Structures are given as structure tokens and as C-alpha cells.
Amino acid sequence: MRSLLISPLIALSFAASVFAAPPIKADAPALPPSNFARDAVSNAARDAPDAPASPAKDPELKGETNKDPVTDGADSGPKGTVFNGQSVPPIPELSGTTLDQDISKGTWLVEFFSPYCHHCKAFAPTWQTLHEFYYTSDPLPASNKESSHSLNSFTRYYDFKFAKIDCVAFGSACSDHNINSFPTVVQFKDGKEVERKVGALPMKDEVKWIESMLETIKPGSRQKDGPKLPKVGANSSPDFKGAAVVGPAKEADAIAEATKSTTSTTSTKSLLKATKIAKETANPAGTSVPLTAETFQQRVTTTHDPWFIKFYAPWCHHCQAMAPSWHAMARDMKGKLNVGEVNCEVERRLCKDVNVKGYPTLIYFQAGERIEYEGLRGLGDLISYASKAVSAGDGVVDVDAAAFEALEKDEEVIFLYFYDHATTSEDFQALERLLLSLIGHAKLVKTKDPALSARYKISTWPRLIVSRDGKPTYYTPLSPRDMRDFRKVLGWMQANWLPIVPELTSSNARDIMDHRLVVLAILNRERKEDFVIARRELKSAALEWIDKEIQAFQLERQELRDAKQLRIEEAEDRNDQRGLRAAKQIRIDMNEIDRKEVGFAWVDGVFWKRVAQLTSGEFLRIHIRISKSVNSHAMRS
Template identity: 65%
Template sequence: MQPKHLLRLLALPLIPAVIAARIETPSNKDTLALPKRQLKEAAAPPDANADAGAALEGHDGKTSTDGALAGTTFNGKDVPPGIELTGDTLEESVAKGYWLVEFFSPYCSHCKHFAPTWQTLYELYYTQDPVPQTSGTGESDSDLNSFTRYYNFKFAKVDCVANGDLCAGKEVKSFPTVALFKDGEIVERKSGAKTLEAMSKWVEEILESIRPGSRPQKGLKLPKVGAHEVEKTLMPEQPPLPADKAAGRAPSATVSGKAKSTVSATRVPETPNPAGKSVSLTAETFQKLVTTTHDPWFIKFYAPWCHHCAAMAPNWQGMARQMAGKMNIGEVNCEAEKRLCKDVRVRGYPTILFFRGGERIEYDGLRGLGDLVSYANKAVAVGEPIRDVSAADFEEMEQKEEVIFLYFYDHATTTEDFAALERLVMSLIGHARLVKTNDLLLCDRFKISTWPRLLVSRDGKPTYYPALSPQSMRDYRKVLGWMQTVWLPIVPELTSSNANEIMSAGRLVVLAILSRDRPEEFLSDKREIKNAALEWIDKQTQAFQLERQELRDAKQLRIEEAEDRNDQRGLRSAKSIRINMDDIECKEVGFAWIDGVFWERWIRTTFGISVLEDNERVVMYDFENHRDFAAGRFESAED
């Protein structure tokens, strides 16, 4: 069937402020919405002229001699001064990630008592290395292995005497109050001075919810409040040294074989999955091997009584053998490890997840051996840096890949931009490739004039990420949401894993029923349906641009008419008209093809078409109204 015949079948129309109580600095006109006892504690002492440095010093005990906050040292690592938020900075700062914020008064006795506990809590967690034995030092927020970056979690304080309106707006009714912010919203709060043990337990629960399985089951070993390090566990007394060692001579060669085997057994092999087997994981080994390392793991969560799990088991073991030396493969028995499966949020069996460090993504594809191996091979590249391509490299990739995301950068692109880009890699596994470039030839080809810029190339046809601001380019959820709308090929193959995306409500789907049993006809028919899709997209684009231009012309006409009448009110009204193409209703049309032999039974029951008798067919399916229209056969395209 020629594209023009298909296009004839697609003749679709394209058409009050809240006034908060102020918490003033101590004076005779205090009007606090607080109990009298708390009000008294918040009031200034007789020497209210004491400078701010003295007040802060009384709060945290970490102030330098000139009144400025100074950094400290904990466990041998430098700790910067705690973040102090104000009414001007709080909303913007806590808008993303997790923030544990203490609201205090520098004149409150309970706050002064709690201050050393808060400082020790901050120092303890700031110096944590979430992933041990990595190259990162964890001493900088930009370090991949820093506590702050790993959990996207920060500590901060707010002085409620200096920021009374802010604290009143956050409904702070007693001091101290510690609030947990998640993406700008308070999700939990605790009032009153707490012990270090109670605060650490709370923080551990929060961190475990952020990255399940990443925290030790018994919690952290806590220091004494005000200490500068965690006490080392005392080692048992060692037996007396042999005479040769005591004399400084070289030790004898009679080292026990048992000691040798112990050392070699605890050494982690550098090659992943050396035996080509699926490793049975427990809660303890899961934390040790998966969540506290950056090694990629492909893991199935199953139940022994699950029939689907039993059917998949041979393919899973076969995939593990083929991934020997490439990727770690594991499995978790959810009957034996119920707590672990609950933390991972397993809701059905089998559930297959790909992990790398604390990040994960669910595999929702087919469970055949080839499907599992294909996905695992694509996932292997996750640990590698995003490939930097030239114009020639990109053209070569276009011959093999149907969908490629291309990120343009220049000398001014920051580390924050690249870090945001790296976060997207895992979500694209099994969908599309992501590469980056600063090649001028590619910039000319795709008419790039601002950096950084992101586009997707589908069969050589570019679609651009609409947002341009640095904040939008670093917004992981916003960028990923856009990627999910364009990561399907122009004409994707309809499978069980992408059926919901393709056959979504509100779409008219042109579905080509093809057969791989006839290779030459298969390639020819697939090329025809793709050409029809590209031609339809071009016509849609032209219609969209034409309608937008008509709306712009109508707006300009109203402006000119108002100017001719000297109608200032009408002129302002005309200029305020916003052209919003999102309001234009038009039926979305998608294209796809399906393997008629593999899905022969589903096609027969859904569309009443026998692939074995009718050969290749084209069907238009209106998902919203559950109607299908036989568009014709490929072999009768000229009729």
C-alpha cells in the first residue's frame, strides 16, 4: 500500500493573602501566637544588646571569635558551617530534595540545650560515605559518594527571632521544632529537644525510605554529643608476637592455610558474574553487594509458588550464563525475605529490577531468553560515561538505531548540567540511546544556537525539548517526562511492554500486520508504512503551523483595528491575547506494526483477521471508541 492511499484514510479535522502572626525581636510590643511559657523563653534577656555572634555562639557552640560561623572537623573530615535559611532563601532552597530544618530561637533554653545534639547529628551524617571503598572521598557535596548527593538530603536551621514571619507561616508554635521538607512541602515535624539516639533513628528511617536497603539494620554507631569523632571499636587483645617478629626479623613462611583462605574468600572479584549464575540474595548480602556499591545488578524477585516465576526460571538461568563476565545477576525469594521485598515495594511476582547503587528501574518487557539478554546487554553500558560523538559517528548510529537522544553542550556547560544528564541514562535502558556532542557540523545540521540543548532524532527527524532555561534542563522529572513522549520510534513494533503507550486513549492507531516469515516483503511493507507515517507527520506539522499563523494574523488584525479607532482599551485587550495551541483539539494519529504470526490469535480475536489467510493487512484502531477499520491489504495497494 502506497503512502498516499493510507493518507486518504486519515482525513481527520485538525482543530486571598494569609496574614501570619509576626515573631518580632524582643521588645515591649511582642505579639506572639505562642503560649506564655514559650513566649517568655523566646524573649531577650536583660542584656538584649548582645550581638548576633554571641547569640549564635550560645546556640551551636561553633562560632569563630569574630562572630562568623566556622567550619568544624569530624572523623578527620572538614565539615562546612551549617546552612542558615531566611525568609528570602528557604522556599527556593527546599524546593527540591529532602531538607531537615531546625526552627529555633537563640534565646530559648531548650534550643541551647539541643544545639550540640543538632550539630553532632549534622556532622555525623555529613561525613558519612554512603558507598564504602570507592574512589570518592565524600568530603564535598559535588562528590558522587557524598552523603548530600547520594541521598539528596541536607540539614539547615532557621532563626525564628530574625525570621518571625517565616516561622509563623510554617506554623512553628514551639522551640525547637525540626521539620522534614520533601520537594518544598513539610511532610513531618517533631517538637522539643530530642536525644541524639532519637534523632538518628528518625533520620535512618527517612534515608531508608529514600533508598531502600541502603542503611544498616542496627543503625549507626553514635558518638558522644559534642565529640569530634566516633569512638573506634576496641579490638581484643592480640596474643604475644612470635620471637622472630618481636626481634624485628622477617616472619616465617609457616602461615596457616586457613588464614589464607579467609583473606581470599573476602576479596570481591573484579569481574562481574564470573560463574555465570544467578546469585541468591538475602537482606544482608543485598545491602552489601547491591545498594552499597555502584555495580550494576539485574535481579528478579519471586515466590516459590508462583507459576509465572517457575516458567521464567530456565530463561533467567540461561540469561545469567550468557551474561557471565558482563553483569551481576541475582534473585530474591520473597517468601524468605519478606522485609526486603516490602522495602523494595514488590507488588507482584515475578518483579524484575535493574539496580545500580541506590537507583533502580523496573523491567517490564517480555520474559523470553532473547528479550532478557537483549535488555541486559543494553544495561551493561550504564556504568560507562555518556558517549561523545562526532557528526560521522552520529550518522553511523542513525543507520542502526531508530531513536537517539542527542545533547548539545559547549565550553560553558557546567558540571551540574552533566550530572543531571547522567541521571537519565538508567531510565532510557531498552528504549533509546543517549549521546552528547559539541560538534559544529551537528550544530549546523540541527540549527542549534543555544547551549545546552536536547533533541531526539527518530529516523533522522528531530524533535526538540521545548524548555531552554538551565533550571528546566536540569529538571530530571520534566526532561524524563518529555523523553517518554518521544522515545518510541516513528513506527514502533507493538509488543506487550509498549501496548499501553501505543494504544492509548484518544489516539487513532494505524496498525500494520506484518510477517517476518517473508523477509523481502516484510522490509518493503515496513518501509511503506514508515514513509506514510513520515508524510502524515509532515502534513500535521504544516497544518499546525498554518493554524498558528492564522491565529497570529487574527490577533494582529484586532490590534490594527484598535489602533485605527484609537481605542486604547481595545488595544490592550488585543495585545493581551495569548495564542495557546494546546487548546486546539485534534485527533492524535499513531503508527505501529505487529508480528502477525507471533500475535496471530490476538489479532484474530480482536480484529477478526486471519493472518494465515489474509496476508499482510493495515488496520486503523480507534482505542477511545473501541472501533477498528480494515484499511486494506498491502498486496492490493493499487486497487
């Protein structure tokens, strides 16, 4: 148990070493600080004699008069591009004479470069793709966004701009900002430097940095897993569909076509097929639909259509704060998921029937089933949950061994249902009911692949297991009644849907902390190598502890069985029929034994440190108690 206690990790104080910024290595050679502009020009001329000389624009070099501060696509300058079907202007090129004035308002991400630097040339396609990708991204989706002046545009929503400045042409301006290597990307907030990255970073590292900025600007607006990235030089993002970029007329045609599709398929009887049809025509306007008791009955209760509904009161401050994120989520779910809202001040009886006890209450309805959403209420969190709900509408996916192995690379927790030719429709119906409760928690798939049955030693069907980080746990009841018992199966799933070592967040803190002792590791996600090693060690310790607990559980159960058998034999030796009957009626129930469960988790120390700084220390304080009895028990193990 060398790594089981991980005593350094149980410390609940933020050591300075945890938050030390990782060293940044420049990809480009450093430039001398003295005579910056003239040296840069002379070095460029020496290194690239065949290249045409750039006109010197710095007043110190040529005495140039004032020019426009930003060059954004004049006829003689760089041309615009097209990305995701939208026109994208060139990256603004800032002038050294007005640099400080240009970046005085909002957030600017500025690349300081030299046109003769090989690293800058290699980085240029990445920087261009980043500009195009974010310029065309839509934080508050609208049907049409052709201008950067649109309120729904990325630029206006975040007040965030990409730019670049030529340090050969404007050497003194670069020198004033202590630029000594190329390329250097600097984040400015209202004219003040916030952070800089030196060197040509990969696309994914740049995006991670940018996403952290955007999340700081608009908390809760970014998805936790980050966006799907385009390839460098691509003209569209991976999830872009050409049909999505349409004008109002084409959009109306698309809605009409979807409506026509619904009419032609109303005769279907399958819940799964009905769900797929609903997905194609759901939420055509991209709005949160106000519902009354009558329309709720017509559109939600008596249909199989999935709905994500907010129950609120107009005077509720939490409801008012969440409203922009809720409506933005509804726009994002256009054509995917029905979104609605009920004013409980007006529809009091309806809210009472739904058992609304607080505001806002968010509930997902589908085919007579319901599940209350208890996660975070930021835009990214709502979109993530709604997207998973849409995916659940496809039903329980059938996988083979290869597909399951691929799924294991992306999912930490997977519930796997084994079936064969004799599995009945009642079994599958019971399985489908579980999907709703698993949204946002874990993946549920089914299989009849002999290779998977052999891998997990399955000899009876149907059978249910959970694979957590590759370690299987079996649902032990095997009778048809137990396999179809929704509450019993769901209870087992809830006890096993956390990863072996989950990240502790405010949304899952209750699941992790309730009725258990927790070994908590405070990690630094930004130190990638150390982070991976620390998680591996923590997971190894957790798995070792689980193995020990299983052995102790089996040993304790065997001791109870032996004690029961001993009482039976003693009664038989005494010919005590009454004692024999009593001994045989002894029921061994391991659930009745009070055992303190021990869990493992980790927390992003850097994130919580930033939260503390942003909120002046007034943030959620998590208190973990690791009792001496756990330590002594671990030492004995």
C-alpha cells in the same frame, strides 16, 4: 496523500497471499526420480572420471550388511575440528539403512548431498561452520563444556543435531525422501519432515531458519536480533574471547585478578569509573544472589554498583515459570552484571519499601536510581535487556559526525545532546541520569562536533534532539532549569522514543496504542523484497502525515496568536485598560488542545499466524479501531 491511508494495509484480516510461502529456487540441477541410485552413480562416474569411486553402501547396490548408524569420527573417517577453543566432532554421517531409525527422536537438520555436486562442494564450508558454531554455542553458559552429553550443551538443551547423508552411496534412502536436487537440507522432528530448503543458501539465511526452529523448540530462548555470525571457514565466532575458555584453575585466577583490580581502584570518585570497575568484577560466579534486607542495603543501596534484581514469591506460578530463564540470564551475565533475587515471603518489609505490587517484579538499580523492567520474560529478552544495561554503564558516549552517521545505520531512534565548552557539570549529571530510563528503548549520545551542529542548525548550547529514521525533533525548552528537569526531559523522550514506524509487539503495545489511533500494516517478513517495499511505503506515508500534522499545528498556533493580538488591538482601540490587561494575560498552551494523535506501526503476520496455530487460536487478539473521522481528515489533508 496517495499512500497515507494505505487502505489495503489497514485490513485486520490475514489474507492468504500474505502468508503464502515464498518460492524456493534450487541451486542444483534436478535428478530424475526413477532408478535414482544407479543413475546417480553413473552420472557421478561420467562427470568425474578421475575421482575415486565411492564404495556403494546401499543394500540394493552391494548387499552390505548392517553398519553403525552414525559415523562420528572413527580413525579412518573425517577428523574433528576446533572452534571457539573447543573440540568439535565431525558432522555425523547417517547410513541409509538406518536413517529413519536415527532421526526418530528429537530435531534433526540433515543435508542430503552428492560428493560430486559442485553446489554441494561450495556449500560444505558453510554447513561445517554452522555445525561448529552451534555445537559450541552455550544456551545455559557453564564454566566448562567439553562433552555433548553435558546438560548445558546446545545438543542436549534443544535436542537438536546436524547430520548429512551421501546420496550417491545411499541413493534409495534419498529417493524415499523425495530428494531430487543437491544439496537439500531437511528438518525432521521425531522422524517426520517439517520443512526443507533446496539449494546452497547463504549463511545468514540458514541461521535465520535455524533460529526460528530453536525459538519454536524453546520459546524465548533466542535473542530477537539473532547471534553474531562467524565468517564461513572461521575457527571462532566474532564475540569469542580466548580468555573465556579456561579451566577451573585459570578461571579462579581470573576472578582473583579481577578482585585485585577492584582493591587497587577503590579510591575513584567518578560514577562512570566506578561503574566500569564494577562491570569487570560483577557476578564472578554467574549466579542470582539471594538478598536479605541487610545485604540489600550493603550491596545495592549504598553502592554505585549496577544490580538486576527479581522480587518474587515461592508460590507464584509466573515466578516459577520464569526461574529457569532468570538463572540462565544470570549465568550469561557472569563477570558483566550483578544479578540478585529477593524472596518477598521472607523479606516482606524490604519488598514493601521497594513498592513491589506484584510478582515477579524485575528492577534494575544503579547509583541510587531504579527502573522497573516491563518487557517480555523469555531468556533472549532478559539477556538483551541486561546487555543493554551493561552498555549503559559506559556512560553517555561522545560521537563525531562520522560516528553518528554509522550509528544511524544501526539505530532507528537516537537522542543527541549538543554541548560546548560552557556546558556545566550539572548539565552532564542531569544527562547521565537519563541513561537508566532509556535502557531497551533508544540510544543516547552527546557531541560537540561543529559538523553535527551545522547539520541540525544548532546555535545555542546545550541542546537536545531526537533523530528518528533521520528526521529530527527538537526539545524546545532552552533554559538551564528546563534542560536539567529530569521528569520534563524524560517525559519528552518517552513521547519520542518509538521509531516512526515501529513493530507492534506485546512489550511496546501500550506505548503505541495508548491514546492514539493506529494505522497498522500486516506484513510478511519472509518475503524480503516485498517487506522492504511495504515498510518503505508505510514510512513514507507516516512521514507525510507527520509533516501535515506539523503544518496544521503551526497554523493552529498562529491562529490563536492572531486571535490574542486582535483582542489586544480591540482593547487598545476602546481604551479598555481592564480588557487590555486580560488580553495580554491570555496564555497560549497547545498542550491543552485535545488532538487525537495518529500513529503508524506494523506487525509480523506470519509470526502471529504461527502463534495462533501453536496455541490453537488462544492468543492475544489486537483490536485496532480506525475511525471514519481519521479517514475523512486524511482525505482533506
